[in-house]
Amino acid sequence: MSTLACRCSYRLLNVLTKRICLKTTRITNSPLSFHRIADIRSFATTAKMESKTPYIGTSKRGLSKEIEIPVPWGILAGKTFGDWTKPAVLCLHGWLDNCNSFDKLIPLLPQDKFYVCVDLPGHGLSSHISLGMFYTLFFYVACVERIVNHFKWKKFSFLSHSLGGNISGMYSGTYPDKVDKLIIIDVIGVFPLDGKLAAENLRSSIESYLKHEDKLSTAAPRYTYEKAKERLLGANKSLDDHSADILMERGTTRHEDGLYTYRRDFRHNYRNPVFTTPEVAMHLLRNITASTQHIMASKGRVQTSVAARSENVARLFDCFTSVKKREYVVVEGDHHLHMVNAEEVAKQISPFLNEDVPIFTTSVETSK
Template sequence: MTGCCEYISSSKRGLTKEIEILVPWGIIAGKVLGDSTNPPVLCIHGWLDNCNTFDNLIPMLPKDNFFVFIDLPGHGLSSHLPPGMFYSKDHYVFVVDQIANYFSWATFNLLGHSLGGIISVFYAGTFPEKVDKTICLDGVVYVNEYIDGLDKPDVQWLKGRIQYYNTLNKKKPKKTTYDKLRQRLLDRNFGLKSVEIADALLERGCKKMEDGYVFRHDIRQSTNSFIDVSYNTGLQFVSNIKAESLVIHGHDGVMQRSVPKELRSFVSSSLEQSFRHSEFYQGVVVQGGHYLHLDAPERIISLLTSFLNRPIRSGLRLELPISKL
């Protein structure tokens, strides 16, 4: 593989259709799958990824839903924010609402991986009446700050963000060969080991210049700029969710990397307790890493299908294995 355009994506195989949604700062790019009259599912990728993260799931997804896969602002083929703007949870919640308004969805479902799962929690906790079902793949709320005993106040966060942004004027994207860019992607993302998967993400995630390749993502995304709340605050958003919720953790995923072994049971119990207002909650641990939906989609597709197909607010329990972190 010598160029990022050589990867044959699902959209190029005709399974999905490319879309562009106009927003005040430019466009949100993405793909759609299925009949738009079916129950909608908005699919949100992880940090520094793009909507191709769902490509291996696409051929397996249930046919009686309408799936919308987006590139978040500053990722993939979507527009970057104007200079001087911050990427934050507030903006991502606004983006989700813009998309819901674009499609005129009264209610809809959310499927998010990693950062996408965190955004799904923030949105469903902000607008509980608008979300029927929420699926989080190896990402619910950020835990490092809580584990470290830090409830970072807004003032500290804002000062650090402004200082970081002020240094960006001196930085420019580093051009390199496609192979080296791919290796940088593999080195950066823990659990991402497959060259084929890296190529899938780079199809929308890199750009060819005259003298090399660069990542497409906004350089302002190079830090965890979306992490502007503490773990405890994140749980408050979770506790406000009324949507039926399915949380799938990879056995070797982000929770296992972020949470000391002796605290995993506590964190798992905290999450389950925080979902107490949800119409339904199921937490499952599946063999796999952070990119379990790309590495082994067959391990989770039955869970996704069963959850999406179950009647809304039926009160019925899913026949799923329950595991502790």
């Protein structure tokens, strides 16, 4: 099956109605139903236990190097690929995934770059935030700036998927002078909500977080590897079997009894207490100056909205008015296309990364 690449102006997106008929599965938008996660106070101990899965991680195979970036609530864990003196590309994964999300894609991309893949807070091997804190997109943007300061980057590029794409879009609009290239997979780069939902969202978030603190004494459920994987695949229809193994390697802890728990923070299932309104989102997008490439899944939510001539989606895409270059590419697949169809995604990203000569920066080498 071949890739359908549609390179078009964002101004024409609202007329892109051609139906793409492909054999693929449908993504669900429901959150992972994993019940309660491990006591946050014991996470630092359980996360150190090895997760033995059929997939062997890239660092264990010598393809990447593990890193830990100190933050006030613990660490941001991750791994790097390539020479740290080369131009930097920060890779941000999606909601409830981890930085293994890019394991199949990065080896297929230009090797004259320094790829830094980070587990977002409360994902993978990164620390959960402290009690009393909230996960928000604004918090994630601040985390990116911590990473930038850690490596002392003056200029860098983004490779981002889903939640990571919305974080990278917001950061690029907040710090436009620091981002050279912005690659966003299967989202727009912002996630606005109607301001009328503010009170409801805030109340729901506060109540959920407080109830969570009352349940910390409840032990996290344990599963066999097969059952844990089955639950992951059931909640993410866009993953295939091998992709699930890849995420499980970094996203689970294996205990002495041979059973597994999930490492991600259950609080990610709650609503964000604050969000951007459409007006704020459009302002951020207009402020982006980086060369921007959108890689959209043919069966993804955004492309479906584009094909349906959604005015709200078209209006957001039309806000990329200050970027050096714009590219919109539709690739065969569903939401996790960068894992399931990595070869075709790499064919689109590689030329974009190689265009022009990015500003040379030196990173600060770190190791675990």
